[in-house]
Amino acid sequence: xxxxxxxxxxxxxxxxxxxxxxxxxxxxxxxxxxxxxxxxxxxxxxxxxxxxxxxxxxxxxxxxxxxxxxxxxxxxxxxxxxxxxxxxxxxxxxxxxxxxxxxxxxxxxxxxxxxxxxxxxxxxxxxxxxxxxxxxxxxxxxxxxxxxxxxxxxxxxxxxxxxxxxxxxxxxxxxxxxxxxxxxxxxxxxxxxxxxxxxxxxxxxxxxxxxxxxxxxxxx
Numbered sequence: 001x002x003x004x005x006x007x008x009x010x011x012x013x014x015x016x017x018x019x020x021x022x023x024x025x026x027x028x029x030x031x032x033x034x035x036x037x038x039x040x041x042x043x044x045x046x047x048x049x050x051x052x053x054x055x056x057x058x059x060x061x062x063x064x065x066x067x068x069x070x071x072x073x074x075x076x077x078x079x080x081x082x083x084x085x086x087x088x089x090x091x092x093x094x095x096x097x098x099x100x101x102x103x104x105x106x107x108x109x110x111x112x113x114x115x116x117x118x119x120x121x122x123x124x125x126x127x128x129x130x131x132x133x134x135x136x137x138x139x140x141x142x143x144x145x146x147x148x149x150x151x152x153x154x155x156x157x158x159x160x161x162x163x164x165x166x167x168x169x170x171x172x173x174x175x176x177x178x179x180x181x182x183x184x185x186x187x188x189x190x191x192x193x194x195x196x197x198x199x200x201x202x203x204x205x206x207x208x209x210x211x212x213x214x215x216x217x218x219x220x
Contacts, residue, residue, distance in 0.1 A: 003108050005135075005160035006217060007151060007183075009169035010113035011046050012191030014095060015123060018043055019087040024080060025057070028072035032065070034058065043192045047171040049114050049144035050074070077119075091127050092190055094210035099132060101214040108158050110135035112150035112167065112177070117141075134158050146176035151183060166220055168213070172201035186220045188213070 011017045022043070026036040037057045045053040054069040055061075061069075080086045099109065109132050113120055117140045124130040135157040137150035155165055167178035170191020178185035179202040187198030187206040195206040207216045 002161040002164050003159050004106060005110055005155060005158045005165040006102055006107045007110045007112050007135075007154050007165060007167050009047060009167075009171070009174050009191075010111055010115055010120060010123065012170035013092075013168060013174075013188055014111075015089045015091055015127070017089040017123070018046065018192065020077065020080060020089060021046055023087075024073050024077040025054075027076040028054070028069050029058075031072045031076070032069055034069075046192050047114050047145055047169070047173045049139035049142075050116075052144040053114070074116075081122075089123060089126075091129075092210050096129075098210050098213045099129070102217060103132070105214065105218070107217065108160070109133045110137065110154045110158055112137045112145075112154055112169075112174075114139045114145060145171075145173035146180055148177055148181035151177060151181035155181075155183075166217060170198075172197050175201035175203045178202065184220050186213075186216060 008014050022039045025042045029036040041057060045056045050070040050073060051066050055066045111120060111133055115138055117138050120136060120138050135154040137154050142149040151167060155161060162182035165183040166186050167174055167183050168186045168188060170188045171193045175185045175187055175198050185203045187203035189195050189206055189208045198206050205216055205220045207213050
């Protein structure tokens with residue numbers, strides 16, 4: 001018998017981090033002498049690994065420029081944090097209670113995110129929830145979503161199978177990744193892609209409130 005694994009995306013699923021991501025991306029483009037993308041466009045790429053994200057925002061630039069933009073984003077994000085000007089990145093309301101209910105029901109927890117190891121560790125520690133997760137998969141060690149690599153390693157580390165794993169995320173990238181890995185796909189409506197896109201990308205169900213997440217995990 002394998003474990004039941006609830007594998008969460010981070011940005012837009014566990015926490016609302018869009019303000020800092022948008023501000024850092026805008027600054028990276030300004031450093032590069034480029035017109036910053038509109039915020040709605042930046043929100044669209046949240047969840048992708050960084051180089052893939054900037055490539056989606058600037059398809060006319062070459063790979064070398066994409067890597068420079070990615071480095072400038074990292075520097076801007078770090079500067080924002082070190083200066084004390086970073087916006088709060090709150091857990092979505094009710095998330096602690098939802099995690100408590102899922103843990104009581106026997107679910108193990110993991111994270112699969114486009115963040116770096118450092119970024120994920122910082123945010124989990126900030127909210128005091130790092131010890132709840134048995135597996136953490138980030139962009140530092142995997143291809144970008146929707147490649148299934150993050151889910152595959154998470155299942156191996158948690159002794160879970162595709163049949164006992166649910167990928168929980170707010171973007172079409174999460175749903176496509178789940179489908180590629182053969183797991184169930186649960187979309188959340190409080191993030192950065194609309195429900196209709198999640199369904200089109202393969203979500204088995206889209207949950208509209210954090211409070212209803214535990215009950216849907218039993219039926220997805």
